[in-house]
Amino acid sequence: MLDKSAENSVLLLFESWAGEQAGEINLLPGSGSYRKYFRVKGPHHQAIGAYYDSPSENRAFIELGRHFKKHGLNVPEIYAVGTDMKTYLQEDLGNIVLFDHITKIREKEGFGQKLVGIYKSVIDELIRFQMVAGVSVDYSVCWPAAEFDRQAYLWDLNYFKYNFLKLAKIPFDEYRLEQDFRKIAEGLLSSDNSWFVYRDFQARNIMLHNQKMYFIDFQGGRKGPVYYDLVSLLFQARARVPFEIRETLIGYYIRQAGKINLKSVQDFRPYFYKFALIRILQTLGAYGFRGLYEKKGHFLESIPLAIENVKWLLGNQKITTEIPELKNCLNEIINMNETKKFNLPPLKLQVNSFSYKRGIPVDLSGNGGGFVFDCRALPNPGRLEEYRKLTGMDKKVIDYLQQYEEVDAFVDQAYNLVAQSVKVYSGRNFTNLMINFGCTGGQHRSVYCAEKLAAKLKGFPNIDVEVRHREQE
Numbered sequence: 001m002l003d004k005s006a007e008n009s010v011l012l013l014f015e016s017w018a019g020e021q022a023g024e025i026n027l028l029p030g031s032g033s034y035r036k037y038f039r040v041k042g043p044h045h046q047a048i049g050a051y052y053d054s055p056s057e058n059r060a061f062i063e064l065g066r067h068f069k070k071h072g073l074n075v076p077e078i079y080a081v082g083t084d085m086k087t088y089l090q091e092d093l094g095n096i097v098l099f100d101h102i103t104k105i106r107e108k109e110g111f112g113q114k115l116v117g118i119y120k121s122v123i124d125e126l127i128r129f130q131m132v133a134g135v136s137v138d139y140s141v142c143w144p145a146a147e148f149d150r151q152a153y154l155w156d157l158n159y160f161k162y163n164f165l166k167l168a169k170i171p172f173d174e175y176r177l178e179q180d181f182r183k184i185a186e187g188l189l190s191s192d193n194s195w196f197v198y199r200d201f202q203a204r205n206i207m208l209h210n211q212k213m214y215f216i217d218f219q220g221g222r223k224g225p226v227y228y229d230l231v232s233l234l235f236q237a238r239a240r241v242p243f244e245i246r247e248t249l250i251g252y253y254i255r256q257a258g259k260i261n262l263k264s265v266q267d268f269r270p271y272f273y274k275f276a277l278i279r280i281l282q283t284l285g286a287y288g289f290r291g292l293y294e295k296k297g298h299f300l301e302s303i304p305l306a307i308e309n310v311k312w313l314l315g316n317q318k319i320t321t322e323i324p325e326l327k328n329c330l331n332e333i334i335n336m337n338e339t340k341k342f343n344l345p346p347l348k349l350q351v352n353s354f355s356y357k358r359g360i361p362v363d364l365s366g367n368g369g370g371f372v373f374d375c376r377a378l379p380n381p382g383r384l385e386e387y388r389k390l391t392g393m394d395k396k397v398i399d400y401l402q403q404y405e406e407v408d409a410f411v412d413q414a415y416n417l418v419a420q421s422v423k424v425y426s427g428r429n430f431t432n433l434m435i436n437f438g439c440t441g442g443q444h445r446s447v448y449c450a451e452k453l454a455a456k457l458k459g460f461p462n463i464d465v466e467v468r469h470r471e472q473e
Helices: 003-016 057-069 100-108 111-136 148-164 174-189 229-235 244-259 268-293 297-317 325-340 395-402 404-428 445-457
Strands: 026-028 036-041 045-050 078-081 087-090 195-197 206-209 212-213 223-224 347-355 370-376 432-439 463-469
Touching: 003 026, 003 036, 003 045, 003 078, 003 087, 026 206, 026 297, 045 195, 057 078, 057 087, 057 111, 100 111, 100 206, 111 229, 111 244, 148 174, 148 268, 174 325, 212 404, 229 244, 229 268, 244 268, 268 297, 297 325, 347 395, 347 404, 347 445, 370 404, 395 404, 404 432, 404 445, 445 463
Parallel strands: 347 432, 347 463, 370 432
Antiparallel strands: 026 036, 036 045, 045 087, 078 087, 195 223, 206 212
């Protein structure tokens, strides 16, 4: 219902701005926020429509975006804003996210000089946000606060406590943990708080459009220390920037930022790792809420990667503050990670062959059943004496069935239906799906189809395929 209301609001704003009716509107996939995005196209205009029932947060994005645009930074142009500040239209930057681009390069070439060059270009733009455009930002528009202060740091730390420690059932002494949190906040507050902080500066918030980088999702930006954004970029869990390359890129940032303001990079590394700790804890809080609580697979998959960052900080003595209770919690998290406690359970696909004479197999998983495909319309080798005592796993029967195009076409059609459910089930962290192939005797056609489908499904990540031929047991 909300999507329809949001869609109508976006359509009205688009038609008012474009002076034409929209010919097409599509809801875009969601991410880490509850904001709704739509791609809207008319005969002569195109835009991304956003709807979010938080006028203050929307205003922050709109005003900051206009400010950065004036300073020549690549951010989406704001085309129109609804009178209630819940809906706005922005430039359509396409679908290519820098994170995906980086991932493809890494898979093909490894993390070499090409990726280091890309990260250096991103750092150059980050410095422009922080130290060029940032010096004249109107911080009164920022949401939910104008600057990083004690409360902001304690929010991040308590976000980790309530959405990760408690949900993961990590034992802790709350009083002592709060003492550690206060020590961390005090250490962070001693840093220079003069710069613009993007807040969520990472490769998923950078688009590639017309061979240029464009920056999005800066609505949480505020005044604060320079370290936070560089940590967000280099310690992004799923980006997996190698630790030795992180050190190289930190050095690059120090040199480039020092050219603009030398004071901003004094004692840089000690402060950098203090902010690395709080940023990783805040990220674990987000992963805990979206993954452990909302059961979203993408965020659950990110938890072990973020914990590797924690392990590196501890193992390399980067956490120098005396925070014994928090360190106990972090060591417990690392131990749980190493025993695979945070790994996503694989989606179990139970692929069965059966005889209709005995009925459809019962689903004992509690999922209530699944797919049932009737193979009885396919050519039947069981009618021929030479195949009667064989099964669908024997070469002669396989050769017989493969000579008929309709047999493999049947399996392909079954695969297309099942694959769609596997993708959805995996994304929603479901644990079981049953797929049944039935024929008259449960020996030939159903066995062949079950084996063929199981082989095709094994290409999906994080699934466990189990094949059962009931009539052969």
